[in-house]
Amino acid sequence: MEYRFLGRTGVRVSRICFGTASFGPDIDEQNFAAVFHRCRDAGINFFDTSNAYYAGHSEEVLGTLIGDCRNEIVLSSKVAIPTGADVNARGLSRRHIMLAIENSLKRLRTDRLDLYYMHQFDSNASIELTLRALDDLVQQGKVVYPAVSNWAAWQIATALGISAREGLARFECVQPMYNLVKRQAEVEILPLAQAERLGVAVYSPLGGGLLTGKYDTTHRPADGKLAWDAQFAARYGEAVCFETAERLTAHAKQQGVHPGALAIAWVISHPAVTAAIIGARNVAQLEDSLGALEVHMTPEGRDKISALSVEPPVATDRRDEKFGFFDLPRV
Numbered sequence: 001m002e003y004r005f006l007g008r009t010g011v012r013v014s015r016i017c018f019g020t021a022s023f024g025p026d027i028d029e030q031n032f033a034a035v036f037h038r039c040r041d042a043g044i045n046f047f048d049t050s051n052a053y054y055a056g057h058s059e060e061v062l063g064t065l066i067g068d069c070r071n072e073i074v075l076s077s078k079v080a081i082p083t084g085a086d087v088n089a090r091g092l093s094r095r096h097i098m099l100a101i102e103n104s105l106k107r108l109r110t111d112r113l114d115l116y117y118m119h120q121f122d123s124n125a126s127i128e129l130t131l132r133a134l135d136d137l138v139q140q141g142k143v144v145y146p147a148v149s150n151w152a153a154w155q156i157a158t159a160l161g162i163s164a165r166e167g168l169a170r171f172e173c174v175q176p177m178y179n180l181v182k183r184q185a186e187v188e189i190l191p192l193a194q195a196e197r198l199g200v201a202v203y204s205p206l207g208g209g210l211l212t213g214k215y216d217t218t219h220r221p222a223d224g225k226l227a228w229d230a231q232f233a234a235r236y237g238e239a240v241c242f243e244t245a246e247r248l249t250a251h252a253k254q255q256g257v258h259p260g261a262l263a264i265a266w267v268i269s270h271p272a273v274t275a276a277i278i279g280a281r282n283v284a285q286l287e288d289s290l291g292a293l294e295v296h297m298t299p300e301g302r303d304k305i306s307a308l309s310v311e312p313p314v315a316t317d318r319r320d321e322k323f324g325f326f327d328l329p330r331v
Contacts, residue, residue: 001014001015001016001042001043001044001293002014002015002293003015003043003045004274004275005199005274006074006145006172006173006199006274007172007173007193007197007198007199007200007274008172008197009145009172009199011074011114012045013045013046013074013199013201013274013275014043014044014045014046014275015268015274015275015276015293016042016044016046016264016268016275016276016278016289016290016292016293017044017046017047017048017201017275017276017277017278018035018036018039018044018046018047018048018277018278018279018280019047019048019049019203019277019278019279020047020048020049020053020058020059020061020062020279021049021050021053021058021279022279022280022281023049023053023054023057023058023061023062024053024054024057024058025054025057027281029061029064031281031282032061032065033065034282034283035280035281035282035283035286036062036065038283038286038287039286040069042290042293045072045073045074046073046074046076046201046275047062047066047073047074047075047076048076048077048175048201048203048277049062049075049076049077049078049108050077050078050081050117050119051077051078051079051081051083051100051103051104051107052078052080052081052082052083052119055083055084056083056103056104056107059077059104059107059108060107060108062108063107063108063109063110064109066108066109066110067109070110074114074115075108075110075113075114075115076113076114076115076116076117076147076173076201077104077108077113077115077116077117078116078117078118078119078149079092079096079097079100079101079104079116079117079118079119080092080118080119080120080122081119081120083100091122091124091125092118092121092122092125092130093122093124093125093129093130094129094130094132094133097130097133097134097137098133098137101113101116101137101142101143105142111141111142112141112142112143112144113142113143113144114144114145115143115144115145115146115147115172115173116134116137116143116145116146116147117147117148117149117173117175118130118134118146118147118148118149118151119149119150120149120150120151121150121151121152121155127155127158127159127162128162128166131146131159131162131163131166131168131169131170132166132168134146134168134169135168135169138169145169145172145173146169146170146171146172147171147172147173147174147175147199148171148173148174148175149174149175149176149203150175150176150177151174152188152189153187153188153189153192154188156171156174156189156192157192159171160196171198172198172199173198173199173200173201173274174189174192174193174198174199174200174201175200175201175202175203175277176189176190176200176202176203177202177203177204178190178202178203178204178205178267178270178273179202179204179205179206179207179211179263179267180207180211180244180248180263180266180267180305180306180308180309181207181210181211181236181240181241181244181245181309182204182207182235183309183310183311183312184312185202186270186311186312187312187313187314187315188315190270190272190273191272193272194271194272199274200272200273200274200275201274201275201276201277202267202273202275202276202277203277204277205263205264205267205268205276205277205278206260206263206264206278206289207236207241207245207263208225208226208229208232208235208236209224209225209226210226210236210241210242210245211245211248211259211260211263212258212259212260212263212288213249213252213258213259213260215242215245215246216242216245216246216249217239217242217243217246220242240310244308244309244310245259247308247309248262248263248305248308251304251305251308257291257295258288258291260288260289260291260292261288261289261290261291261292261294261295262292262295262305263292264276264278264289264292265292265295265297266297266302266305266306268292268297269297269302276292
């Protein structure tokens with residue numbers, strides 16, 4: 001396992017982070033234990049969950065597994081997404097954050113979270129008040145590093161500016177979606193992370209299973225996540241997504257590599273990416289993803305895979321900036 005520093009924190013995390021979004025009540029906990037221990041055997045020390053995953057069940061399951069190695073792992077959870085019928089059981093108000101952290105800590109059987117992600121942007125809550133609540137949690141020792149997921153680059157930059165101005169604990173890690181068919185993070189979020197020395201843990205590197213070789217332009221398995229999960233079906237339902245998946249599968253076959261392993265290897269080869277968050281419902285699925293650790297991704301190899309999908313436009317829509325604006329000849 002390769003380890004990278006998480007931004008400027010001085011903490012090293014495995015290039016693969018395991019996410020527990022699949023740790024639901026429909027799966028035997030012995031199965032979860034087998035997956036967890038295989039992760040640890042592989043050298044994974046980075047684990048991610050959320051209070052919104054199966055109404056906190058994922059936190060509870062993970063909490064039962066980390067007792068013997070809590071100080072050896074980097075643990076993250078999240079807050080913002082609704083967790084109940086109460087109108088205030090959601091968002092990024094100080095009130096909700098303070099209640100949610102206590103519940104997460106109890107479920108995870110720990111005294112602190114190494115990373116606490118703001119799971120989505122809350123336009124109804126003052127960013128400054130949210131940051132002050134996080135700073136208080138840092139001072140109390142309940143959160144080591146504030147973090148953020150699913151915010152736009154301008155929102156993250158605004159928060160960083162407020163933290164610097166007010167002397168508050170700042171976001172130290174970002175968690176955007178990033179995979180071969182969802183590359184928007186390349187435009188502003190990943191450059192921002194590099195400029196500000198933020199850790200980057202990206203989620204959905206396999207596109208909800210789209211990039212595992214099971215899907216192409218004519219084959220869409222009825223038992224796949226894109227068939228029964230409306231959110232993922234909408235996210236990856238465009239024809240271009242399946243065309244890209246088909247091209248990746250063909251390329252992986254030529255290389256003699258599992259498509260999923262190649263997809264994850266491509267994600268973590270981006271210089272701004274600290275770790276890719278993978279999920280698995282059983283050890284067999286996990287092994288396919290761990291195959292990414294055996295892939296040697298050269299710059300040329302990355303370019304070939306990148307060419308299989310649509311590259312997002314640059315932030316200002318000026319293509320010349322990609323090639324170095326001041327280096328172009330003048331006519």
